[in-house]
Amino acid sequence: MNNSFLLNEFVNRFNKEVKEEYKFKNIDEENFIFKCSYGEYDFKINDKGFLYINSDKLSLSDIEFKKNIFSKNIYYKNQKMKLSKEEFKYLEIILRNIFYLDSDDEMYEFFHSLSSREKKFKENYLLYLRDTLFKHSLDYVYVYKYVYALALSLNLEKNIVETLISKDLYKDDFLKNEDEYLYFLNDFLYFFILFNFTTPKSDLLGKLGEENKKILEYTFKKLYLKEFKNLDSLNKYISNKNQKKYLFARQIYLNILKRNELKNLGGVNMFGLGSKRDFIIEFKDGNDEKCRYAVSIDNDNKDRAYVVEYLSSLKNEKNPILIVGTDKFDFDKALLYKSEDLEPTEKDEIEREYPTIKKVLKDVKFKEEEFINFPKVSIFDITEKKILGFNEINREFLRDKGIWLNQGKRYFQLTLENILNYFQKNKAYDIDLSLYITRVGNKELEEKVKLDSNSINNRYEKNASNDFIINFSLDTDNLHKEYIEEFKDDKYLNVALEIEIYFESNLKKFKFLVPFDLKLKDAERYVGKDSVVIDFGTSSTCVAYSNSEMVTLENMDGKTKNKSRIFENPTNFMINNWNNFSEKWLREEFPNIIRMDYLGDSKGDFIQGHELKDGYTNKEILNATLDRIKLIPYAKLKLEKRLKVKATVDNEKEILLMTGNEEQENEESFKPIVAYAYLLGRNIMSPKKGSSTELKDEEIPVKFRMTVPTKFDREVKETIKQDIEKGLKLASPKNIRDLIKVEIGNEEPVAFVGAMIQEKKLRWGDKFAIFDFGGGTLDFAFGIYREADEDEKEEEEIESVLEIYNTDGDERGGAEYLINKLSYYVYRENKDTMLENKIPFIVPLDEKKVDFFDENLLSGKSTNAELNLKTFNEQITRKAFINDEEISSISMELKDIDNTTKVVDITVDKSLIKDSIRNHMDMIVDSFIEMMLRDIPEPYDNLKIFRAGNGSRSVILEEVFKNKLENHSKFSVAKIFFVDDPSQNGINPKTAVVLGEVNLRRNQADMKIVYRNKIEGKENETPFEFYVGRKDRQGSSDFEELLHKGSTEKEWKDYGLVSKEDKEKEIFYTNVMGVTDIKDSRLKYQRFTFSDEEMTESRRLWIRANSANKIEYTFSKKEPSKEVEGTIVELKR
Structure with a gap:
């Protein structure tokens, strides 16, 4: 076709479709005939179709298009052109159409199944296709050339085609059936596929029946948009649908081959191709994962061959494939094809199998190299390993299960096995890693998108296994920002990534390409309804x-x-x-x-x-x-x-x-x-x-x-x-x-009860007592699990009531504190050795210091004292307490007061440790029994006692429990439980709280929890947390308890008389059970001063519990009534 005709047709049709500011203007100056302006650039076209920019002639090598999901830009002589989106859109069309005037793509080699139809039908068909394309594309030069090539493939003569191409459309309706329309739509869509243009949205498919519509959609989505070399799957699909569609299938197949051939030879991908060719050898590595070895070759001399150096080991890899552009060949057959001693018949056979191999490998020579073997490659996500110590996440998991988007940076490790030494010896290599996205969803990107990766490698480090290791990162926040729109209605998006490791020296340039798939999950679409319970201990x-x-x-x-x-x-x-x-x-x-x-x-x-x-x-x-x-x-x-x-x-x-x-x-x-x-x-x-x-x-x-x-x-x-x-x-x-929301749940002893309900250890009517001997604290809880009464069922619509009588405990009563005490006892028994070596130590709060010891050794302020305590704990007393190990003597490294390490021989009195443990267990179990008597009403035949906490595993505690309770006058009828299920989701001393809370949460609709140890109206406050008492009335040092932990009684307690002169009184209190003497170091006191107005009626002081650390007081000669409101004061913690 005549270029002058094509140019004029393009300009005229283009001007009809765009706004005034984007149109061509006719000019007559020197040889120029058209001009237009975009941004700060003026363009002119002469009568030969050459394009000029600001008076400089524009060649194809001056222009580069860079397009990806993020941006679209045109570069002129490596400088980005300043253009608006609209200007970019139209200038891109102008440039590619003007440059395409002189191209020759040999498209007349098409095969077409309608070539046997009558001449008039074919002419109408071509003009109808031309005008339909005009309605959907501004690339008029491409449309004319495409229709021209299609006309030749329909066996129309050139002179007829050149006359026909400019005619108006015939008016009569020439498409008589749906199959003819199917061919027309295929040729319409193929235009956009062939030239890599965006396929327009159109209602043209609406005229097809369901069967043909499915065939065309399958063709477009499954074949044209993917590399396709095998006719079998298409034939299988067609044969399942309609045997008569074989010729249509054959046309599609040859169209695909034609498209791939033109791409490989630079026919339709003009911009940015130049003389650079990429040769890729793809195979499955030792991990059965896809890998690629690539050589990118610049060849300025078209008469010179492309010399492709490849690693010798690649011939032994699993199913190696040579990839050039969109063409794929069996690598071994490609080597055979280029060998000099190949028989003509064998060559013909390979050419029949690969129709494009002759053109693609025409100027290619292969050269075998043995400097390294292609390594076994592994890729792992190591994010949770770096943060938590987890195992790495492998490629299979990344592909099938995926990662969350919008969760900051994730870290990956790429390992290339057994090649590190080569690059450590050959230091001239520059090594770089780049990370690309090559596919988003089902859409292969026209140009892969580079991502920031911040890679580091171990090239200069020792590695016993000789592995080259590269760590790199992936920013999931940027991925979320750029790709969240691609999710549409899906919860996840599959993307394909490619790691490119580039090695370059003066002698060699090559790349390892490692593709891997990644499933990106949008967390917002995976939000679950279930809750997670945390027992933050x-x-x-x-x-x-x-x-x-x-x-x-x-x-x-x-x-x-x-x-x-x-x-x-x-x-x-x-x-x-x-x-x-x-x-x-x-x-x-x-x-x-x-x-x-x-x-x-x-x-x-x-x-x-x-x-x-x-x-x-x-x-x-x-x-x-x-x-x-x-x-x-x-x-x-x-x-x-x-x-x-x-x-x-x-x-x-x-x-x-x-x-x-x-x-x-x-x-x-x-x-x-x-x-x-x-x-x-x-x-x-x-x-x-x-x-x-x-x-x-x-x-x-x-x-x-x-x-x-x-x-x-x-x-x-x-x-x-x-x-x-x-x-x-x-x-x-x-x-x-x-x-993200966190809800405050139940108190820990109550949560433990929930686990016992789940395990059927507690049924309606059962009373319970919890003895929770944990690592840090000793906690008690008492109550009853009962069926709701008739009023509760009717008014509150519940089935069960968990009624808490009281909770109690000691914040320093856990097993760790006992272990500390035992260590101190061993230290004290070796006091002469400790004094001689000046070994400092921590004295437990309620223990006396060793007589005549230097104050600095037992001050408790020394870090070395803490270090020595931990050494005693780990090497002696923890083993004795938990495992019942018997140690009679041991040598240990201890720190002296001057920070010198000394090896000290320690004698361990086994009976002392056992007796101390037993005495402690006796004391806390006695306190527990005393509280059960106080807080749990009789009868006790329905009482169940539960040991909980890791400390409850103690054999001595089990013996003490059994002896004291089985022989008790009232509690011998009670049942004792120690739940310790070792299975994965079993309830044991540590998991009982968290699993019990899960159970209570699950049953909250039909269960209510009532706290009898909280004052009415103050249910959200902490129960009263002290034992409060006075000095013995007869003047001894006995501690007389008046208020206990969890007390809710409204009755006032007589605290005694206050002096008229100083108007002061000491209030004694403690948070530890079992104190009997006011000289006990665990007992605190606080002095209160009162006013004359408060003491007008009487000097007799009355107190009662309020909540947490607060008490109320009033003055009265007789016991005040419950309704009297007193003054609230705080006891210091």
Whole structure:
């Protein structure tokens, strides 16, 4: 066709479709005939069809189009052109059409099934196709050339076609049946596929019946949009639908081959191709994963061959394939095809199998190299390994299960096995990694999109296995921002990524290409209805789903091998280097904190878990360890303590500990509960958790519920809730953070009862007593589980009532405190050795110091004293308490007062330890029995007593329990239980609280919980938390108890007379059961001063419990009535 005709047709038709400012103007100056302006650029076209920009002639090599999902730009001589979106759209069309005037794509080689039809039909068909394309495309030069080539493929003569192409459309309706219309639609769609144009939205399919519509949709989506080489699947599809469609199928197949051939030869992909050719060898590696070896060759001399160097080992790989553009050949057959001694018949056979191989490999030579073998490749997501110590996530999981979007950076590790030495010896290589997206959903990108990856490798490090390791990152926030619209109505989006490792030296240039699929999940669409329950413990924490399935926490440090502990995680935290940690913790939307591999690791930011609890200890580690973080809000809010910690490395700096929304973290302060909750959240929301299966792939939790200690009031509970909620939000994908809610659940002893109900240990009518001997605290709870009475059933519509009579306990009564005491007893028995070696130690609060010892040895202020206590605990007394081990003597390394390490021989009195344990157990069981008598009404034949807490595993405790209760005059009829199910979701001393809370939450619609130890109207406040008493009336030092923990009595208690002169009185109180003497160091007293007005009627002081740490008082000669309101005062905690 004549270029002048094509140019004029393009300009005229283009001007009819665009706004005035984008139209061509006719001019007559020198040889120029058209001009137009876009942005700051003026364009002119001369009568030969050459295009000029600002008076400079424009060639194809001057222009580069860069398009991806993010942006579309035109570059002129490597400079980005400043254009609006509209200007870009039209200028792109102008440039490609003007440059296409002189192209020759040999499209006349098409095959067409309508070539045997009559001449008039074919002419009408072509003109109808031309005008339909005009309605949907501004690429008029392409339309004319496409219709021209199609006309030749329909066996019309050139002179007829050149006359026909400019005619108007025939008026009569020439398409007589639906099959003819099917061919027409295929040719219409194929135009856009062939030239890589965006397929327009059209109602043209509406004229097809369902069968043909399905065939065309299958053709378009499954074949044209994918590389396709095998006719079998198409024939199979057609034969299942309609045997008569064979010729249509054959045409589609040849169309695809033609498109691929033109692409490979540079026919329809003009911009950016030049003389550069990519040769890729694809195969399955040792892990049966797809890999690619690539050579990109520039060839300025068209007469010179492309020399493709390939690794010799590739011939031995699994099913190697040579890829050039969109063509694929069996690599071994490609080598055979290019060999000099190939027989002509064999060559013909290969050409029949691969019709384009002759053209594609025409100027190609292969050269075999043996400098390295292609490595075995592995890719892992190591994000949770870096943060939590989890196992890596492999390629299969990433493809099938996927990761959450919008959850900050994820970290990956690429390993190329057994090639590191080569690159360490050959230092001239530049090595770089690039990460690309090549497919989004089912859409292959025309140009792969490069992503930021921040890679580092181990090239200059020693590696015993000779593996080349590259770590890189993937920003899921950017992926969410750019691709969330691609999800449409789906919950996830499958994308294809490609890692490109580029190796370049003066002698060699090659690439390893490692593709892998990734499933991106939009967390907002996976939000689950079930809640997660957290038992945030003083010494350890447990988590469970609302289906009673435990969350495995062992991999939060990955160190414990004790399967009985896999569901509990020590509630501790240690910062390694504060400057490094705080920079990441405070300044990133997703804290990029990295776990230490081991205690003493200088690279990590923090450590947490069993290794911190049980591992080796030095002064720096001890000072940096936070092991009672649950108590921080209570200590700050109720005891008004200013808490600080030091990091391991920069240990001169003191870091203030903060809590709650009212306090803000900065470079000087830190919220440990938030950090611990962040780790919990990363665990719960992890894509994969070690070998565990409990995480539901199809949902992500946003509702959480936490159990709380009895002694914490509403303010402390709310503060802990705020910190846990903040930590969980930090861990969650950003687009669901506002959905994360934490609810305050039941008190811990009550939650334990819920587990006993679930296990059918408690039935309606059963009374219960809970003896919870944990690591940190000793807690009691008493009550009854009963059927709702008729009024409750009718008025409240409930079935069950859990009635709590009282709760009690000792915050320093847990097993850890007993172990500390035992260690002190051993220290005291070896006092001469300790004094001689100047070994400092911690004296328990209610124990006397060793007589005549240097005050500095027992002051309790020394870090070395704490180190020595821990050494005694771990090497002697913990073993004796838990495992009943008998140790008679031992040599230990201890720190003296001058920080010198000394090896000291210790004698261990086995009977002392056993007797001490037994005496302690006697004391706490006696207190427990006394409280049962006080708080549980008779009869006791329906009483069930439960031992709980890890400390309850003690054999001695079991013996004491059995002897005292079986021989008790009233409680011998009671049944004693110790629930310890070792199975995965079984109830045991540690998991009972969290699983019990799950059960109570599940039954909350038909059960109510009543607290008899809380004053009416103050149910949300903490029960009264002290034992309050007075000095013996007869003047001895006996402590006379008047008020007890959990007291709700309205009756006033006579506290005695107040002096008229000084108007003062000492109130004695304690939070520890069993105090009998006012000289007991565990007893506190507070002096109150009263006014004359208060004492006008009488000097006799009356008191009663209020709530938490508050009492009421009044003055009266006789016992005041219950209705009298007194003055409320606080007892200092």
